[in-house]
Amino acid sequence: MEEAIIVGIDIGTTKVCTLVGRIEGEHGIRILGVGIEPSKGIKKGTIVDLGAASQSIARSIEKAQRSCGLEISTAQISLAGSHVSSVNSRGVVAIAGGIIDEHDMHRALEAAQAVNIPHNREIIHVIQRGFIVDGQDGIRSPIGMHGYRLEVEAHMITAAAATVENLRQSVESVGVSAGSFVLNPLASAEVVLSETERNMGAIVCDIGGGTTDLAIYIDGDVWHTMVLAVGGDHITSDIAHGLRLPIEEAEKIKKQHGYAIKDEIGEDEFFNVRSFGSDSAAQIPRRDLAHIIEARVEEIFELVLQEIKRSGYDGLLPAGMILTGGTSLLPGIRPLASRILGLPVRLARPEHLVGLVDQLHSPAYSTSVGLLHFALAMNESLVPARGTRFASKGGSSNWRTFLAELFRKIMP
Ligand SMILES: Nc1ncnc2c1ncn2[C@@H]1O[C@H](COP(=O)(O)OP(=O)(O)OP(=O)(O)O)[C@@H](O)[C@H]1O
Ligand SMILES: [Mg+2]
Structure with missing residues (x-):
């Protein structure tokens, strides 16, 4: 029996996570x-030491191969970092035959890519946000419609070509070819965002170690994306500086005693810690720790709020924020985010997983699991960038062929 296998490598600032999945039925992935391997040589979502990063990636791939007994040849790679930027554009084409077909849709999307992109940037995604036929907007799928002029609203995501090349090289140096790159928040959204939220208007926020990844969904499509170069590592570093602790100790303290709202911690709560230059453990008020954490978390969400306002979609998010990523495990972060943003905030993690999934139920793995789900969804809603193959809009009947083309079969 033919099997569709997909592989995703989430190259994060804290960990590299390689997942091998088998597509079962239309929407299930086993x-x-x-x-999973701690990541080295990666800061704020980008590679700063190619050798170290390649080693972490190699180890992660090797572990994944060993756990499933398959050899990985091609994988989807996650992408983040402040070098990523996005722009909305419009493509217009004339319809010769009067009836719009798949080819016309692809021509319109190609036309939308005809904007000036500097040679040092690479187009990662071109996402359709809706079509306009003869001036009538709000059309989701124009195939089969009559019209003379087809316009598409597209969201285009670009990244620094050199950074993408470094990622590609680090994966290919270990014998795996990089199938396609997926922006972190788009992958996360595939597992944390509900259909209702996606249609009503919501923002996905994945706070990891080095980046905060945002994606705004309205009317079912992506309208805005952004990667901010701040994350949980900044909280840890603030704690290390504030309490004069080694980074590893600060990280441990953050996870054990951390809280995002200072005023909710009683004055009588203390924890023990051994700081630099002292032989014995000192008692530290937990409130002081919460104070340090709150300041940084507040700053992160103020940046997020600024970004939402800058996008111009701040009034269009009734479903609020879906918060995920490792840092969303910080107790108290949800109410603090809600207060700063003035939006309802929900915590989310990968759910309904099947197979070898014991470790994957944490919000830290939303992007990792999302990468696999993205491969399925891509066939329905996304068109890869110029120069690569188009995803077919023909529906589910040919997803298998499409995936088979995209990810070379894995040999047992
Ligand atoms: N219980 C916890 N409380 C607070 N922070 C936590 C907790 N557990 C994990 N974290 C933080 O989550 C972060 C790691 O999250 P995640 O695994 O999503 O990052 P990543 O994907 O490797 O990085 P990025 O996506 O930013 O490149 C670390 O900063 C870690 O300290
Ligand atoms: Mg991540």
């Missing part, structure tokens, strides 16, 4: 292989 996780067959998992390889």
Whole structure:
């Protein structure tokens, strides 16, 4: 029996996570292989030491291969970092035959890509946000409609070509070819965002170690994306500086005693810690720790709020924020985010997982699991960038062929 296998490598600032999945039925993915490895040589979502990063990636891939007994040849790669930027554009084409077909839709999307992109940037995604036929807007799928002029509203995501090349090289140096790159928040959204939220208007926020990844969904499509170069590592570093602790100790303290709202911590709560230059453990008020954390978390969400306002969609998010990523595990973060943003905030993690999934139920793995789900969704709603193959809009009947083309089959 023919099997569709997909592989995703989430190259994060804290960990590299390789997942091997088998597509079962139309929307189910069974996780067959998992390889989680602490990441080295990656800061704020970008590679700063190619050798170290390649090693972490190699180890993660090797673990995944061992756990499923398959050899990985091609994978989807997650992408983040402040080098990523996005722009909305419009493509217009004339319809010769009077009836719009798939080819016309692709021509319109190609036309939308005809904006000036500097040679040092690479187009990662071109996402359709809606079509306009003869001036009538709000059309989701124009195929089969009559019209003479087809316009598409597109959201285009670009990244620094050199950074993408470094990622590609680090994966290919270990013998795996990089299938396509997926922006972190788009992958996360595939597992945390509900259909209702996506249609009503919501923002996905994945706070990891080095980046905060945002994606705004309205009317079912992506309208805005952004990657901010701040995350949980900044909280840890603030704690290390504030309490004069080694980074590893600060990280441990953050996870054990951290809280995002200072005023909710009693004055009688203390914890023990051994700081630099002292032989014995000192008692520190937990409130002081919460104070340090609150200041940084507040700053992160103020940046997020600024970004939402800058997008111009701040009044269009009734479903609020879906918060995920490792840092969303910080107790108290949800109410603090809600207060700063003035939006309802929901915590989310990958759910309904099947297979080898014991470790994957944490919000830290939303992007990792999302990468696999993205491969399925891509066939329905996204068109890869110029120069690569178009995803067919023909529906589910040919997803298998499409995936088979995109990810070379894995040999047992
Ligand atoms: N219980 C916890 N409380 C607070 N922070 C936590 C907790 N558990 C994990 N974190 C933080 O989550 C962060 C890691 O999250 P995640 O695994 O999503 O990051 P990543 O994907 O490797 O990085 P990025 O996506 O930013 O490149 C770290 O900063 C870690 O300290
Ligand atoms: Mg991440």
